[in-house]
Amino acid sequence: MPGFEAIDSREKKALNNLFREGGTLMAHGFQKLRKKYHVREFESACEKYFGVKKALAVTSGTAGIKIALRALNIKRGDEVITQSFNFIATIEAILDIGAKPIIVNVNETLNMSPDELSKKITKKTKAVIPVHMLGVSAEMDQIIRICKKKKVPVIEDNCEAIGGKYNNKFLGAVGDVGIFSFDHGKIITTGEGGMLLTNNKSIDKISREYHDHGHENNSKYNRGNDTKKIYGFNYRMTEMQGAIGKVQLSKLKWIIRQNRVRFKILSDKLNKKYNLRKIPKKSIPNFDTFILFEKNFKIRRKIINVLKKNSLGTKNLPDAIKWHCSYYWSHAISKQEVRNSLKTKKILKSAIAVPILIKKRASLYSKIAKEIFNIKS
Ligand SMILES: Cc1ncc(COP(=O)(O)O)c(C=O)c1O
Missing domain, CATH: 3.40.640.10 (Type I PLP-dependent aspartate aminotransferase-like (Major domain))
Structure with a gap:
């Protein structure tokens, strides 16, 4: 958050x-x-x-x-x-x-x-x-x-x-x-x-x-x-x-603790149904964003609707993908580097990033996790 x-x-x-x-x-x-x-x-x-x-x-x-x-x-x-x-x-x-x-x-x-x-x-x-x-x-x-x-x-x-x-x-x-x-x-x-x-x-x-x-x-x-x-x-x-x-x-430790609670609720529930972002072995995130992958367009739309309905929206993926993927930066990098970025565009296309906000209660994240889980039931 x-x-x-x-x-x-x-x-x-x-x-x-x-x-x-x-x-x-x-x-x-x-x-x-x-x-x-x-x-x-x-x-x-x-x-x-x-x-x-x-x-x-x-x-x-x-x-x-x-x-x-x-x-x-x-x-x-x-x-x-x-x-x-x-x-x-x-x-x-x-x-x-x-x-x-x-x-x-x-x-x-x-x-x-x-x-x-x-x-x-x-x-x-x-x-x-x-x-x-x-x-x-x-x-x-x-x-x-x-x-x-x-x-x-x-x-x-x-x-x-x-x-x-x-x-x-x-x-x-x-x-x-x-x-x-x-x-x-x-x-x-x-x-x-x-x-x-x-x-x-x-x-x-x-x-x-x-x-x-x-x-x-x-x-x-x-x-x-x-x-x-x-x-x-x-x-x-x-x-x-x-x-x-x-x-x-002085608030950072507390913020990360709050993030972690909400992140864990999503990850514990959704890892059973979705591919989640891989976290490297020695890595401890700051837990301010939760990312899952879903290739099916209809299911993606439903997930995004759940987030919207609960006043969360998405965080950069997919809403601001053009600001965050070099495939779209032909104004700044060579054509070759743009072409080289195609692989990443394909990976990011199926990603949905959920913002972790501490002004939103943990119970809201439980509700969202359940609704997203049920989409695939
Ligand atoms: C990955 C990354 N690098 C650099 C920056 C630039 O930081 P600033 O906005 O403080 O210039 C940002 C900011 O969004 C960022 O997300």
């Missing part, structure tokens, strides 16, 4: 307090004018929670992916591999840095197929971006093994699976860099916003400088006299977002 559902007086109080603590000041500098650094506190809280050495708050998930590519020195003409079931932001970040997106299809996990990755990775590949779509991790052991062999860094696009785990590590802390999005639809939200996680000192240093006009934030100098080695851009998170982010993060 998206974090906006959990917004209550605590986020509002944090915002009100902010205006006594420095208000709309930038995330960095201006020590004498402020009582707090909200963005920096949010970064520290993320480092602790997700178990990484460094977390950098940025304006969005899209910006985070671009910054990661910049920090890895991806250049014009380099190839970057990502996946076909995705959000266009990943492709846009690759294009914005001047690189060429190469598409790998997804398998029944609905994430990057390691088999296809091993066939597509070449000397031209300078980074691989697996995307943990709709709450569930990619098969990271296999992906990392393939990339290590070729000495290619892995950027996890973890915009959609914050709080999920793989092999007991939080997603975003598994590859060389991990990216979160906190936009309105995500499991925790700051309205817009993102976070870049890494244990690599050099990636952190370049990212930090690049996201803030090259500022080294050298504590010996005030901001006006700060030192710089590279030019950058402005991808800074605002203090307002930082203040909200801290509160939202």
Whole structure:
């Protein structure tokens, strides 16, 4: 479920307090004018929670992916591999840095197929971006093994699976860099916003400088006299977002617990009648989306009607498939990559994604599970 559902007086109080603590000041500098650094506190809280050495708050998930590519020195003409079931932001970040997106299809996990990755990775590949779509991790052991062999860094696009785990590590802390999005639809939200996680000192240093006009934030100098080695851009998170982010993060565990109850109701009942999305062995999802597959058009229509009738609708599949499948992105990728994505379009065509919402009672999910189950009785 998206974090906006959990917004209550605590986020509002944090915002009100902010205006006594420095208000709309930038995330960095201006020590004498402020009582707090909200963005920096949010970064520290993320480092602790997700178990990484460094977390950098940025304006969005899209910006985070671009910054990661910049920090890895991806250049014009380099190839970057990502996946076909995705959000266009990943492709846009690759294009914005001047690189060429190469598409790998997804398998029944609905994430990057390691088999296809091993066939597509070449000397031209300078980074691989697996995307943990709709709450569930990619098969990271296999992906990392393939990339290590070729000495290619892995950027996890973890915009959609914050709080999920793989092999007991939080997603975003598994590859060389991990990216979160906190936009309105995500499991925790700051309205817009993102976070870049890494244990690599050099990636952190370049990212930090690049996201803030090259500022080294050298504590010996005030901001006006700060030192710089590279030019950058402005991808800074605002203090307002930082203040909200801290509160939202403190609710993440609870949100996932609530999601899990509803997800389990659906999966326990429906696995007897439908093919469900395959969850990799070492993966613990954040349970914010439940996905089943049904090829029969009439049955699909009936399932979607049950969801509509119960005021749930579907989540991206099938309603926004064109925003999430590279088969439809001829405006951004080559004809060849579009053609290569056909396999994924076929897989996604039979998928129905049920949003898990915590403002909806668990009993509603029991009712829905029963109604969808009965369609095939
Ligand atoms: C998989 C994925 N990557 C990247 C993004 C981009 O995040 P943002 O909206 O914060 O730019 C999103 C957002 O929807 C996403 O779902």
